[in-house]
Amino acid sequence: MRGGRAYARLLLGSRHLYAGVAPAECSRVETREAFLSKPVVNLDLDYPTAGPVRAVTDEERVSYERDGAAILKGILPLDWIEFMRRAVDRMMQRSDPSSQNYADEGSPRFFAQAFPWLFDDAFKAWALCSPLKEVARQVLTDAKSINFFYDQIFTKEPGAAKATPWHQDFPFLPIEGDQILRIWVPLDRVTADSGAVQYLRGSHKWGVVYHPVGFKPTPQITDAYKESPYVDQPDFEADYEKYEWLIGEAEPGDALLHHPKTVHGSRGNVTTGFRRAIASIYTGDRVVWNPHAANMFNNKSLTGHVRMPDLQAGRSIDCDLFPRVWP
Numbered sequence: 001m002r003g004g005r006a007y008a009r010l011l012l013g014s015r016h017l018y019a020g021v022a023p024a025e026c027s028r029v030e031t032r033e034a035f036l037s038k039p040v041v042n043l044d045l046d047y048p049t050a051g052p053v054r055a056v057t058d059e060e061r062v063s064y065e066r067d068g069a070a071i072l073k074g075i076l077p078l079d080w081i082e083f084m085r086r087a088v089d090r091m092m093q094r095s096d097p098s099s100q101n102y103a104d105e106g107s108p109r110f111f112a113q114a115f116p117w118l119f120d121d122a123f124k125a126w127a128l129c130s131p132l133k134e135v136a137r138q139v140l141t142d143a144k145s146i147n148f149f150y151d152q153i154f155t156k157e158p159g160a161a162k163a164t165p166w167h168q169d170f171p172f173l174p175i176e177g178d179q180i181l182r183i184w185v186p187l188d189r190v191t192a193d194s195g196a197v198q199y200l201r202g203s204h205k206w207g208v209v210y211h212p213v214g215f216k217p218t219p220q221i222t223d224a225y226k227e228s229p230y231v232d233q234p235d236f237e238a239d240y241e242k243y244e245w246l247i248g249e250a251e252p253g254d255a256l257l258h259h260p261k262t263v264h265g266s267r268g269n270v271t272t273g274f275r276r277a278i279a280s281i282y283t284g285d286r287v288v289w290n291p292h293a294a295n296m297f298n299n300k301s302l303t304g305h306v307r308m309p310d311l312q313a314g315r316s317i318d319c320d321l322f323p324r325v326w327p
């Protein structure tokens with residue numbers, strides 16, 4: 001116990017990951033060196049053990065189903081949030097060559113990093129042992145098992161005016177199915193002015209998938225998505241007022257959910273504070289592998305540091321890169 005809070009220890013010196021206190025709770029996963037071309041930081045750290053503060057309610061599940069997005073207020077323990085703030089700050093300081101800065105030259109950073117759990121043990125604990133998997137289980141109610149798919153850091157530094165373009169997540173993903181849940185967790189108070197994520201209510205039910213939208217129009221990014229099997233996206237920005245948006249203003253301890261086909265994006269951060277967030281994807285057992293020509297592993301500036309697993313199209317995604325976290 002530290003300051004009255006329960007912590008557990010990741011035992012990462014060996015080839016496998018175990019959760020120190022409750023091994024049954026956390027998955028065993030092959031070492032990250034199997035996926036990364038570079039050495040990783042083994043921090044040998046203690047992580048919080050607290051579960052969700054409360055259960056997901058029926059009302060929240062109904063909102064998520066109806067709008068394709070929902071804000072779960074006060075569901076994550078703050079000791080986890082503090083722990084992950086330090087982890088995000090470490091990754092921002094590290095500024096690995098595999099990270100992105102989507103801001104314009106000379107502006108405060110819009111920092112992003114895909115698969116941080118392969119670099120830093122705190123993210124590994126967050127991915128595999130935190131309350132997120134329980135939230136996923138309570139939202140994907142018909143799933144017989146849950147896998148962790150991947151994580152991303154999204155930080156807009158104070159004054160980072162760069163917007164996140166309107167997009168769906170689905171076209172980036174080499175997977176198919178409905179049991180796909182994005183959980184976006186703010187580590188700072190988030191307002192419309194600091195870049196709250198905005199969700200186009202109900203767009204997950206339109207039955208359409210748009211081409212992947214790169215977060216920066218550089219050839220390295222746009223070329224990766226050229227062969228997209230999907231369709232042109234309308235100009236949501238031009239018609240912003242015509243649509244109904246859920247503006248994800250939130251506090252640390254809240255979790256924001258969205259469906260992979262929900263159109264979403266965010267404005268820049270015009271405040272003097274940071275807007276740090278971690279977004280993770282969890283999937284249910286009916287999700288299958290679909291390595292289409294424009295999936296995110298094609299964008300080497302995003303995922304060049306990770307080896308795409310050799311899975312069979314149409315089959316389960318169960319593997320060490322996408323580990324089973326429940327049961």
Ligand SMILES: O=C(O)CCC(=O)C(=O)O
Pocket residue numbers: 154164169182184195197264265266277279
């Ligand atoms: O944080 C942002 O601005 C982007 C978030 C996002 O696109 C996502 O979580 O899918």
